[in-house]
Amino acid sequence: xxxxxxxxxxxxxxxxxxxxxxxxxxxxxxxxxxxxxxxxxxxxxxxxxxxxxxxxxxxxxxxxxxxxxxxxxxxxxxxxxxxxxxxxxxxxxxxxxxxxxxxxxxxxxxxxxxxxxxxxxxxxxxxxxxxxxxxxxxxxxxxxxxxxxxxxxxxxxxxxxxxxxxxxxxxxxxxxxxxxxxxxxxxx
Amino acid sequence: xxxxxxxxxxxxxxxxxxxxxxxxxxxxxxxxxxxxxxxxxxxxxxxxxxxxxxxxxxxxxxxxxxxxxxxxxxxxxxxxxxxxxxxxxxxxxxxxxxxxxxxxxxxxxxxxxxxxxxxxxxxxxxxxxxxxxxxxxxxxxxxxxxxxxxxxxxxxxxxxxxxxxxxxxxxxxxxxxxxxxxxxxxxxxxxxxxxxxxxxxxxxxxxxxxxxxxxxxxxxxxxxxxxxxxxxxxxxxxxxxxxxxxxxxxxxxxxxxxxxxxxxxxxxxxxxxxxxxxxxxxxxxxxxxxxxxxxxxxxxxxxxxxxxxxxxxxxxxxxxxxxxxxxxxxxxxxxxxxxxxxxxxxxxxxxxxxxxxxxxxxxxxxxxxxxxxxxxxxxxxxxxxxxxxxxxxxxxxxxxxxxxxxxxxxxxxxxxxxxxxxxxxxxxxxxxxxxxxxxxxxxxxxxxxxxxxxxxxxx
Numbered sequence: 001x002x003x004x005x006x007x008x009x010x011x012x013x014x015x016x017x018x019x020x021x022x023x024x025x026x027x028x029x030x031x032x033x034x035x036x037x038x039x040x041x042x043x044x045x046x047x048x049x050x051x052x053x054x055x056x057x058x059x060x061x062x063x064x065x066x067x068x069x070x071x072x073x074x075x076x077x078x079x080x081x082x083x084x085x086x087x088x089x090x091x092x093x094x095x096x097x098x099x100x101x102x103x104x105x106x107x108x109x110x111x112x113x114x115x116x117x118x119x120x121x122x123x124x125x126x127x128x129x130x131x132x133x134x135x136x137x138x139x140x141x142x143x144x145x146x147x148x149x150x151x152x153x154x155x156x157x158x159x160x161x162x163x164x165x166x167x168x169x170x171x172x173x174x175x176x177x178x179x180x181x182x183x184x185x186x187x188x
Numbered sequence: 189x190x191x192x193x194x195x196x197x198x199x200x201x202x203x204x205x206x207x208x209x210x211x212x213x214x215x216x217x218x219x220x221x222x223x224x225x226x227x228x229x230x231x232x233x234x235x236x237x238x239x240x241x242x243x244x245x246x247x248x249x250x251x252x253x254x255x256x257x258x259x260x261x262x263x264x265x266x267x268x269x270x271x272x273x274x275x276x277x278x279x280x281x282x283x284x285x286x287x288x289x290x291x292x293x294x295x296x297x298x299x300x301x302x303x304x305x306x307x308x309x310x311x312x313x314x315x316x317x318x319x320x321x322x323x324x325x326x327x328x329x330x331x332x333x334x335x336x337x338x339x340x341x342x343x344x345x346x347x348x349x350x351x352x353x354x355x356x357x358x359x360x361x362x363x364x365x366x367x368x369x370x371x372x373x374x375x376x377x378x379x380x381x382x383x384x385x386x387x388x389x390x391x392x393x394x395x396x397x398x399x400x401x402x403x404x405x406x407x408x409x410x411x412x413x414x415x416x417x418x419x420x421x422x423x424x425x426x427x428x429x430x431x432x433x434x435x436x437x438x439x440x441x442x443x444x445x446x447x448x449x450x451x452x453x454x455x456x457x458x459x460x461x462x463x464x465x466x467x468x469x470x471x472x473x474x475x476x477x478x479x480x481x482x483x484x485x486x487x488x489x490x491x492x493x494x495x496x497x498x499x500x501x502x503x504x505x506x507x508x509x510x511x512x513x514x515x516x517x518x519x520x521x522x523x524x525x526x527x528x529x530x531x532x533x534x535x536x537x538x539x540x541x542x543x544x545x546x547x548x549x550x551x552x553x554x555x556x557x558x559x560x561x562x563x564x565x566x567x568x569x570x571x572x573x574x575x576x577x578x579x580x581x582x583x584x585x586x587x588x589x590x591x592x593x594x595x596x597x598x599x600x601x602x603x604x605x606x607x608x609x610x611x612x613x614x615x616x617x618x619x620x621x622x623x624x625x626x627x628x629x630x631x632x633x634x635x636x637x638x639x640x641x642x643x644x645x646x647x
Contacts, residue, residue: 017204025208025215032219039226043233050237057244129274132281133267145267148249180237181275183245183268185640 030167041078041163042176048074048087049180052109053157056089057182064089068109071159079164084173086111086160091184092122096151099127115158116177126152153184220316228312228327235308235329238276242269243306243334246289250302250336251638254414254448262291265304273308284311284324292333300416302336337501338417340444343406343451344483346508348426348474351399398509398558399470401627406455409505409634415446419500421486422454425479427514428472437475437518438482441468443489476508476570477516477538480553484546502551505637506574509558511567512539529567536570543574553578554637556622558630568623575621 052071056064071087087110094101101122106115117125130149134142157180162173246269250261266289270280273287280287288307294300309328317323410420425438441454456467487502512535513524523531546553555575557568620640622633 014204017208021204021208025211028212028215028219032215032222035219035223035226039230042230046230046233046237050240054240054244125275129271132274132279133270136266136270136281142263145264148264149267149271178234178237179276180241181272182241183248183272185244185248 034165034167037166038163038174041080041161042178044074044078044080045159045161045176046178049157049159049178052087052089052159053155053180053182056091056155056157057184064107064109067157071109071157078161080161082111084111084162084164086113086115086158088113088115088117088156088158088160090115090117090122090156090158092119092154092156094123094126094150094152094154096147099123099130099146099150101126111160113160115156115160117156117158117179122156154181155184156181216316217320220319224314224317224325227315228325231310231312231327232329234276235278235310235327236332238273238278239306239308239329239332241276242272242287242308243304243332245269245272245334246304246306247302247334247336250291250304251412252414253412254416258291262289265289265291269304269306278308278310280308285309302338302417303333304335305331305333307331338419339413340419340421340487340500340502341413342421342423342444342483342486342504343409343455344423344425344479344504344506345402345406345468346426346474346476346479346510347399347424347429347468347470347472348510349471350474350510351402351470399468401630402507402558403455403457403468404627405630405634406507407452407457408631409638410448410451410455412635412638413448415448419444419446420448420451421445421483422451423479423483423486424468425475425482426470426472427475427518427520428469429475429478430518435482436478436516437472437514438478440482440486443486473513473520474508474510475514475516475518475535476506476512477535477542478514478518480504480506480539480542480546480574481516484542484549484551487551488549502549504546504551504553505634506553506555506571507558508555508571511570512536516542539570540573540577543577547578551578552620554620554622556624556630556633558624568621572621579620 048071051074052067055070056067067089068087075081075085086108088106088108090106091104092101093104101119103119103122106117108115130146133149134145159178161176163176164173246265249264249268252261269289270287273280278287279285286309290305290307292303292305294303307329309326311324312327313324314322317325413420420442421444422441423438424441427437429435429439430437442451445451454467483504483506487504511529511532513532514520515534516538519534521532521534524535525531529536543553553574555571557571559568620637622629622636624630624633
């Protein structure tokens with residue numbers, strides 16, 4: 001009798017252990033899946049920025065609509081549309097003498113959020129990149145090289161995306177951001 | 189029975205806990221793997237993105253005149269590669285980061301190429317895998333190749349009589365002896381130009397001839413090319429060419445060749461213009477369509493043995509100081525002159541047909557319009573059209589020309605759809621059209637075209 005009772009108690013204990021562990025296990029499994037999906041989304045964002053900027057950097061061989069088409073093709077792999085995604089295309093030119101960047105045009109191809117680059121920010125990025133770029137080999141920073149690198153016509157594509165969790169807390173979204181800068185080089 | 193029961197009960201004791209603990213370890217390891225592998229993937233693709241951008245930018249630095257040593261170009265390419273990695277937030281000098289730039293050489297008989305290969309890598313600290321002793325991973329972009337395309341360029345040059353009217357004073361020595369005693373009755377600049385006040389920034393005491401400026405600028409452009417990679421051809425057009433070319437009102441002076449000196453000989457040295465039948469001879473009216481036709485033909489016909497010209501980019505630089513006034517067949521449309529462009533529709537239509545052929549074959553036409561009277565910009569409209577068509581490839585789009593943009597000409601009739609120079613605010617309008625007023629601006633236009641030399645990624 002006693003043993004039988006004990007057995008039943010243990011049975012209950014097993015169930016209790018399981019109920020305690022199950023949420024933990026589930027959280028872990030779903031967490032892995034969630035993390036995987038989020039990484040995948042970021043990869044798509046990254047790819048979209050690259051493909052878009054690559055296309056846009058080919059002079060005017062491709063226009064804004066075609067650039068957006070390519071970006072959309074990439075974005076279609078995840079749930080991204082104008083409600084949660086912004087694509088900003090910026091065409092910029094830097095002054096050969098000073099390295100000051102002026103923005104020739106900037107527009108959102110998709111969505112409404114502002115991009116993160118303005119003329120000031122781009123100038124700072126451009127100039128600091130050149131300063132470090134020419135410091136190699138460290139002994140001879142060449143002033144003509146600075147002038148050479150100053151003179152850039154570039155295209156920047158920024159993709160901002162609010163990734164929405166799939167499991168559980170679906171009202172939380174993770175902001176994702178990627179950009180690509182390509183040098184304009186005309187032609188196909 | 190009882191004993192068996194007891195034994196099994198003992199085994200069952202804490203079974204779930206053990207199982208859970210075991211699976212927890214496995215699961216944790218897997219989640220660690222998932223997160224870390226995710227991070228590695230992410231870093232790899234981010235590196236790939238910036239390396240692509242840097243490889244392309246670096247390739248563009250490999251172009252230069254033949255006088256320039258390879259080491260100079262390569263130093264530039266390395267600097268530019270570093271610049272673009274930095275623009276994306278990757279510092280090649282930071283500990284754990286590295287960027288290798290190599291210049292793969294092609295072995296004969298393959299033609300030389302302007303190639304650069306980049307490989308970026310980063311030591312990525314891991315979050316979970318240190319539990320099993322893996323503390324960091326080296327993530328690499330893999331090799332990314334950028335290439336500056338070799339160029340096949342044909343200069344299509346206007347040698348109509350107006351090219352010899354400079355400073356609003358005609359210089360007979362500029363024109364060929366054949367026609368030097370005959371004033372071109374169609375040129376709108378005379379005699380009005382004699383009373384016209386030139387722009388204040390032009391020095392009226394300097395003799396200024398479009399033809400001479402063109403010679404200088406074209407030679408400067410040729411000097412930028414590299415005979416190891418690039419080829420140049422020269423075509424000129426005017427109604428006079430019919431007298432000696434046997435090809436209609438244009439002439440192929442030089443089929444595509446890597447002999448830059450031959451091209452410079454054809455162009456001639458200013459101010460000694462009119463280099464005889466072999467060189468350019470200004471005079472006559474503007475048969476732009478014929479010039480374009482021969483220019484396109486010489487790009488399409490070219491298949492030299494032993495050279496991989498399928499890797500080259502075909503481009504035409506069309507230079508003119510006026511609007512087309514002759515049809516391709518060599519007829520002046522009734523009432524047509526540069527000052528009455530509305531009567532020149534058939535001539536323009538022929539030009540537009542040729543431009544479409546260029547666009548269909550992937551040939552880009554850069555156009556340079558040379559004028560210094562503001563109203564002459566109207567004549568440059570057709571050149572804007574050519575540049576935009578071959579750059580944007582939009583004419584055959586449904587609904588005709590680019591939506592939301594002003595159409596310069598009706599492709600069906602060759603008639604302008606609106607008068608006046610169009611200053612486009614739309615960034616998608618081509619930048620391959622150049623309006624220049626002075627020799628200096630002309631040289632700059634040629635250099636800009638050269639600097640837009642194409643680059644591409646090899647994957």
